[in-house]
Amino acid sequence: MSTSDRQALTTTSYAILGLLTLRPWTTYELAQQMDRSLRNFWPRAQSRIYEEPKRLATLGYASASSERVGRRPRTVYRITAKGRRALKTWLRAPGAGPIVEFESLLKLFYAEHATIDDVHVQLDAIRAWADRRAEENIAFARLYRESGGPFPDRLGPIVLAGKFMTDFTDMVHAWVAWAEDAVRDWDDTGHRPHAAQVLEDVAARQPPTTTRETASNEHT
Amino acid sequence: MSTSDRQALTTTSYAILGLLTLRPWTTYELAQQMDRSLRNFWPRAQSRIYEEPKRLATLGYASASSERVGRRPRTVYRITAKGRRALKTWLRAPGAGPIVEFESLLKLFYAEHATIDDVHVQLDAIRAWADRRAEENIAFARLYRESGGPFPDRLGPIVLAGKFMTDFTDMVHAWVAWAEDAVRDWDDTGHRPHAAQVLEDVAARQPPTTTRETASNEHT
DNA sequence: TTCTTCATGTAATTAGTTACATGATTGA
């Protein structure tokens, strides 16, 4: 039981297995590709990308062939039939929803202990992040529009993920603009017009009508 | 050097240190509060919340006082002056930008190997996720509008983070609606009108004018 | 020839998770 647990693939395993369906890769190429395509919704360190395919190979989901560059060894990985089957099975089960980690926002969450300058440092950093990402998104879109990209027949799934990323970038950008306005009314009066407005707006919304047993939240 | 490294606080340490500025908490309360307030932008397992304050205490950033409930011991943590200073210092440095992990999207990214049903399983799961979150957001806003919440003077920072979360939820919701349309044109023709449209739109954008040394990306 | 960057990997360490264990409290 604990032995079979140890053999269970992680999401990262499947992430790499998925890349291996496209073509064989050297570990370095995998790391590069991971960085290009999955970084934004499944970020992992380079060393992880070097380790995972080994495991895939020992478990039979991939095959490893050793090559040689001068005196240096290198490994090329290919997916096996077993690997393809495993991937297909994994694709059928619903995956986890989005998880966000956001250190700058955490700092803003404790802004009462910071100076107003500190707050602007965070907001500026976030804006810079959004700008950088926006640039990447545009460069990416132009590349694909002009050349079709390295895997033109994958356009559908690629843009599915790509639009998620641009939507997220846009959202962060808009949020930071709002936040800059909002912190402008942070004075000693305790009045927080922007915050109050948000509360009103969100509180006035109709909860989505989920179909689980006539959601009885109307005790109003 | 490696000894002093071991003493470095992590972001999670500061997350808890921040809560400790609000009032003293038992570990269980801390875990609860973490789950209520920080889960959405700094999610950590409950056991982590039980361990971290110990470290804060041994390093002098917090003090621990042992109480007793029947025969059971429990610990209440309080921030120290040193802890407050450390938090303030941490707040000054720019934090990391948002990191997203999204397993369902990863599965969609490999949708070529899935059936159309599999794809809809993912999209449905994502929509359900967004609906659940929307509900939480609304409940949260209503609570704060009506009662002011447990820390009414923190309204500013709280809504800063809260609006980020609702904006994100809204974005996911809108994206999934678009995605459902987009996968509708996934047939064998290879035509992907929705995807193509996104590429056009994003490619046509003007990159944000970052002020680092006259960004020379106009070789057009 | 030397410096830098690209390429390929391993080792050490840790932050974090899952799983377990059990006492206290509530209420049926």
Next chain:
DNA sequence: TCAATCATGTAACTAATTACATGAAGAA
């Protein structure tokens, strides 16, 4: 009085990270 839930914690494990090491290739 029994079961379920709340409360409090520890132990075992691992996925992941940072840091290091070094050969190959290209440029100056």
